[in-house]
Amino acid sequence: MDTSLPRARGLHLPAPAFRRLALGNLLCLFVIVTSGATVRLTGSGLGCEHWPGCNAGLRVFPTGFHSYVEFSNRIFSGVAVVLTLATWLAAWLTPAVRSWVRRVAAGAFLGTLAEAPLGAVTVKYNLNPWLVGTHFLLSLVVLALAVLVVLEAWGVRGDDVPGWVRAAGLVVGAAGLALVVTGTFATAAGPHSGSVAVPRAWSFQPAVWLHVRATAVFGIAFALLVVWLAARRRRQLLAALAVLGVLGVQIAVGEIQYRTELPWWLVLVHVSLASALWAGIAAFVTLLWRPAASRMG
Numbered sequence: 490m491d492t493s494l495p496r497a498r499g500l501h502l503p504a505p506a507f508r509r510l511a512l513g514n515l516l517c518l519f520v521i522v523t524s525g526a527t528v529r530l531t532g533s534g535l536g537c538e539h540w541p542g543c544n545a546g547l548r549v550f551p552t553g554f555h556s557y558v559e560f561s562n563r564i565f566s567g568v569a570v571v572l573t574l575a576t577w578l579a580a581w582l583t584p585a586v587r588s589w590v591r592r593v594a595a596g597a598f599l600g601t602l603a604e605a606p607l608g609a610v611t612v613k614y615n616l617n618p619w620l621v622g623t624h625f626l627l628s629l630v631v632l633a634l635a636v637l638v639v640l641e642a643w644g645v646r647g648d649d650v651p652g653w654v655r656a657a658g659l660v661v662g663a664a665g666l667a668l669v670v671t672g673t674f675a676t677a678a679g680p681h682s683g684s685v686a687v688p689r690a691w692s693f694q695p696a697v698w699l700h701v702r703a704t705a706v707f708g709i710a711f712a713l714l715v716v717w718l719a720a721r722r723r724r725q726l727l728a729a730l731a732v733l734g735v736l737g738v739q740i741a742v743g744e745i746q747y748r749t750e751l752p753w754w755l756v757l758v759h760v761s762l763a764s765a766l767w768a769g770i771a772a773f774v775t776l777l778w779r780p781a782a783s784r785m786g
Contacts, residue, residue: 500582501583506579506583507576507582511638512643513572514575514635515768517568518632519768520565521601522761523761523764525562526757527562528559528562531555533554533555533556533559534621535616536553543560573594573597573602576598576638577591577597577598590641596631597631597634597635600627600630604631607624608624611624632767633771637775647724648781650723658773661707661711661773662774667707668763671696672703672760674699676756707736711729715733728772732769735769738762739759739766742758746758
């Protein structure tokens, strides 16, 4: 079957419209990460004990603070599913979009769609911390895929760099992933479990110890690349400085939250910054591997 059939029938989407949709999709996915973290940190994970409605029988809608927080996250998740689907379909309707971008957009949609049953399983098993962590990490994978689509849609590219720099970029990406994963462990081991007692993924102090060291590894590897890019004035330096700025703020917030006994709202800021940092890392590594080319459409 010819997958280009919709375009053959005259259903074309202008490239600028696809760009705006891709950007809106990325912003929505970022909001989902933040809203999901809000559910975890306010203790609202079991605010709705049924799926997809909040209560059994005819009582579908939320009835209290925690249920409102959880049900609002479900609504945002539904919007995200619609937007990722729309972005995928729009990729097929935009002639200038490359085939690999369509596949990445499809992956973002399928990952977002998978969040719904995973969320239902997480609630069923009383907020098992491993399921909660998987739920969060899947959202970050989807976020990274959305970043790839936006960069290609907007024609954002970097300068050509040597192969060893691209390889070093992959090391930085892997270190960034380790940074996010260890941060997830630290949050899962923290004091914010919800209005009900749920098991911890790990002990808090060992989790923080590992996360701090992962931060150091990432910081050193990333700093070396920043120095090289600055010395040679490569275009990717701007993205690197943006990542460096977010990292600095995140480290400061992390230190403050640790010394102030982890207030949930400050932990939420820290998690949101982690999501922004991960998106920036994904963009930075991608720019190292995709040198300048003409913009789409």
